[in-house]
Amino acid sequence: MASTGSSSSPARPEADPAPADLAVGLVTYNHARAAEAIGQTVRTVLSARPAASAHRILVADAGSQDGTLERLRGAIGGGELVEVPFTAQTGDVLDLPYHGMPGRARALRAILREAADGGAQACVVLDAATAAAGPAAAEALCRAATELEADFITPRYARHPLSGALIHGVVYPLFRALYGARIRYPAASDFACSPRLLQATLADPIWETERGQSGIDLWLSATAAAGGFRLGQVPVEPMAREERDAVDLATTVRQILGFLFTDMERRVPAWQRVRGSRGVASLGEPTGAPAGPPDVHVAQLVDSFRFGWRELQDVWAEVLPPLAILQWRRLASARPDGFRVEDALWARTVYDFAMGHRLRVIARDHLLQSLAPLYLAWLASFAGEVRQAPAAAGEERIERLCLAFETEKPYLISLWRWPERFRPAKIRR
């Protein structure tokens, strides 16, 4: 077990803190270059608050070796910054999660516990990259935490539909169909939460688990949605995000969907009772146009899918029923310009993978990573439709996809309740 530099924090006050209206938490890891911008964001946000209100700034560092903490102290002011100790584990750094924050769940819990112990009426957690990009998201979340009567508030980022497409194409539709809550970014690493939610979640063992380190944000969203907590959403203006070390797609798919699928197994009575979906209270409407589409090469995506078809069709046949295999086979020979993956096929494919994951038809990691080429096929189809369209049309397209996931949900429930109905093309004896 390794200890991060923050566990012997010199800046942590010895006396009990005075109760704060608002706690602002930051989880950092090698963000020295962005420290000045983060500090600027925090100062801007807190200076805009009423003079009578009290606040605390909490930071949990995941073991930065580039002097992040020193620079943050300088940027925010050492007297105001509370460095929250937590114990990271060696494995956290070895298996970097898709969000780039080793030991994120442990760090987050340290912040949330400190906020709860300090009697904060609301806790706003900011992703370091978001904070570095400017104060817009932080301001919006702090305002929402005060004005919205909600236990869990997430940002609704203004992003092009092709930016973060894994969220638009799988995570959001699946999450929404399962838990019935239209949390547009259920895996957002910026959020605000109430003491009520903190009380309900801090004792859970998830914070210390390996899977929790990559999926804790999704877990919080799912807990809030499935647990009947009041949900809120706040639009966040478009912003440029700090580039992170890219984790390859297959790993990201494995981590995110692996978490969602595993979490599903623990919430069966909740999601099997949910029909349709409901809106989430929102503070304002989205403003500003997102940046233009990122470079997406449909032909390359289709090629990747075809390569996957050649290499992985035997794996897919252990999860997908014969009809789906036939449909994907047809797509493998389709021309890129008319390449379209039907929403129902995509939704059922995701559900079939969820079943395959549950029944462990093959090694789970292998199974999840094999979904990546199918996702690229969906992305090629999606990009063909929305690449030239305005952002609003992209959102409408995502909405239609979500409705398909909701419509096909009985298929998933039927399989889940009677696993013998899960009949992939190739059955292993």
Next chain:
Amino acid sequence: MYLAYTADPEARLNLGIRRRLAPLMGNDRRRIELMTALLFSFPGTPIIYYGDEIGMGDNIQLGDRHGVRTPMQWSGQPNAGFSTAPPERLYSPVISDPVYGYQSVNVGRQEDDGASLLRWMRNMVALRKMFNVFGRGTIEFLRPANRKVVAYLRRSDQDLLLCVANLSRVPQPIELDLSAYAGMTPVEMLGYTAFPPIGELPYFLTLGPYGFYWFELQPGEA
């Protein structure tokens, strides 16, 4: 009870019947499933006697209640996989008749068979566990004109279920007055299939021989 279930007088013991479920039901899979569905949908904690989940038989020649205390039939191996002791040292001989014998009725075999009673039972247990209302909810019997069909509502704060069972060996029609739930949609729980919404008129269903339905009554579309 005696008339219906003890054609063989040796099956009687004191005031009871010393038989397992499968022989009691004539080894009819539909009747076994029906009885289990009734058991699972009534209030309280259902108890399944070991071996009934695979349709084990009994040996009423063994005296007292020993006929239903034969070794669990785990596999087609010697002693039904229950013990490696010599057969003559077992507390009770294993069932080895052609119908219920361990060579044909055993856990290992049913694990591999997607249509087996064991798999069916396992799914029903999981389904029942998902709905606390089965154990803890209220029960309200409906009064259909067709007396061969039993119908009842199970209700809790969270769920409202309708259970309907045909106790007869032939198909039965039934009309239920569900007008109090007009607008709701019965969703069959095993296959998760939505049935037509409930209206003001009597709700019509047909059930196959020894058939049963469990429905979740879900609110209609807003």
